[in-house]
Amino acid sequence: MSPDERRSVGALAVLYCFRMLGLFMVLPLLALYAADLPGATPTLIGLAIGVYGLMQALLQVPLGWLSDRVGRKPVIVGGLLLFALGSAVAAMADSIEGIVLGRLLQGAGAIASTVMAMVADLTREEQRTKAMALVGASIGFSFILALVLGPLVASVSDLAGVFWFTALLAVSGIALVIWVVPTPQRADRSTRSNGAQWGLLAHSLRDGLLMRLNIGVFVLHFVLTAMFLVVPGLLEGSFTVDRASHWLVYLPVLLLSLLGIVPLMILAERKGQLRWAFLVAIALVFVASLIVGIVPSSPVFYGGMCLFFVGFNYLEATLPSQVSKAVDADGKGAAMGVYSTCQFMGAFAGGAGGGWLLQHAGAHALMGACLGLVLIWWLAVFRTGPDVHSGGTPAAAQ
Incomplete structure (x- = not known):
């Protein structure tokens, strides 16, 4: 640069x-x-x-x-x-x-x-x-x-x-x-017509690979937001961690999760098994949701949180790169706009919908909803197979 x-x-x-x-x-x-x-x-x-x-x-x-x-x-x-x-x-x-x-x-x-x-x-x-x-x-x-x-x-x-x-x-x-x-100079910006821009947006909404990636980021942020409706209360109530000391839990969990991402990166990049890295990462989010739902002993709970952030951090970093690879240069802006919209809608649904579910059905029901969504996502990735996206990106790479 x-x-x-x-x-x-x-x-x-x-x-x-x-x-x-x-x-x-x-x-x-x-x-x-x-x-x-x-x-x-x-x-x-x-x-x-x-x-x-x-x-x-x-x-x-x-x-x-x-x-x-x-x-x-x-x-x-x-x-x-x-x-x-x-x-x-x-x-x-x-x-x-x-x-x-x-x-x-x-x-x-x-x-x-x-x-x-x-x-x-x-x-x-x-x-x-x-x-x-x-x-x-x-x-x-x-x-x-x-x-x-x-x-x-x-x-x-x-x-x-x-x-x-x-x-x-x-x-x-x-x-x-x-x-x-x-x-920035105005001349550097896109000069496409409104019709062309709407066409690119429509393509982003119709494309099967992009749709699966968008659904994935929706589920991921639904679960993240739902987790933080439940986890802080469990730390303070079930495990008697004073709220001023919650950072002492989050810091080691997050640092350990960064180490946990390394095997997934090796599997995806060096072994060429991106699809299986995705499946493992989604499975980690599933297991973590299950652990939070049953509220086991504190070591198991903290281990579950570490697994969650391994899966979350890997998927959060990899999903947008897959979106950008699935479209050509002219379509990247529209595709990323739709992707960001799905990401934030997942956060809204996990917060507002998750809060309603927590109030009326309890934490077990909320985590059960998370488990169901994550399972559907895992099955969708598992069943995709080696078909090739029209832009040359393997659909299995999601």
């Missing part, structure tokens, strides 16, 4: 990290801290977790389209302002409804697709894959940091302090965009 590309990609990776920290930091906290608010129920807590994903799913593609018309920077700055406003609303909320409103406003700042488009704008085609990988790595780093940092900040300043911290991250991101990230 050239010095300008490194500076641009580095700044956008930091911006993305700030943005995802703001999302992930509250994930292990809301099920615990929001329960103390007046009127809180599992359904409303689940809605508070999931409504962010709903707004992201609804607005990701429209805001990406808007950025093609008015420029990337105005859309990114506007999205960060909305995220900061939502954080402030949630920080000052004295009811669960206020938290839901704040999370809704946070989610309305749906800038992920615009940031990725800006990465493409500011890099040469031969450097684009590397640039996307660096931004993707920042997401993984932010996830690990958030699960540790969130409980630490909350132990000092409660949930309100976490939301104020995420507002500060958003404001810092605005400063990065305005003063560090270069403004």
Whole structure:
């Protein structure tokens, strides 16, 4: 990469990290801290977790389209302002409804697709894959940091302090965009007609391989969000881990999970068995959901959480790369837009639907729903076979 590309990609990776920290930091906290608010129920807590994903799913593609018309920077700055406003609303909320409103406003700042488009704008085609990988790595780093940092900040300043911290991250991101990230040239952007863009979007919705990948990311984020409706309460209640010390559980689990990804990467990359690596990773998520559902002894439970993050981290990193390989250059933007929408819809369904199920049927029913979805996904991948995608990507590679 050239010095300008490194500076641009580095700044956008930091911006993305700030943005995802703001999302992930509250994930292990809301099920615990929001329960103390007046009127809180599992359904409303689940809605508070999931409504962010709903707004992201609804607005990701429209805001990406808007950025093609008015420029990337105005859309990114506007999205960060909305995220900061939502954080402030949630920080000052004295009811669960206020938290839901704040999370809704946070989610309305749906800038992920615009940031990725800006990465493409500011890099040469031969450097684009590397640039996307660096931004993707920042997401993984932010996830690990958030699960540790969130409980630490909350132990000092409660949930309100976490939301104020995420507002500060958003404001810092605005400063990065305005003063560090270069403004892309409009000529670098796509000149396709609206009809052509809608055609690419329709293809992304019809294509069988892409559909299976999109269903996969929906299930993965459904289960992730549902897990954090149940796991924090189990740590505090069943295993008597003080909520201020939850990071002492998450940190070693996440670090060990990173080591666990290595065999899957060897199986996929060196042995050429990507399909079987996917099947193993999905099976790990299934086993972890089963362990959480039966709530065994603490060592088994912690082992189950480690297995979950091995499977989750591998799939989270590999699914988008498979989407990008399944389409040609002209279709990548539309395909990734649909993929991101399914990802966030999974988070919404896991939060809102999972919260309702938790309230009316209990934790066993919620984890049973997760098991059913993961099993369907595993069977779909297992039965795909060695057929070849029209673009030359093996369908089994999902």
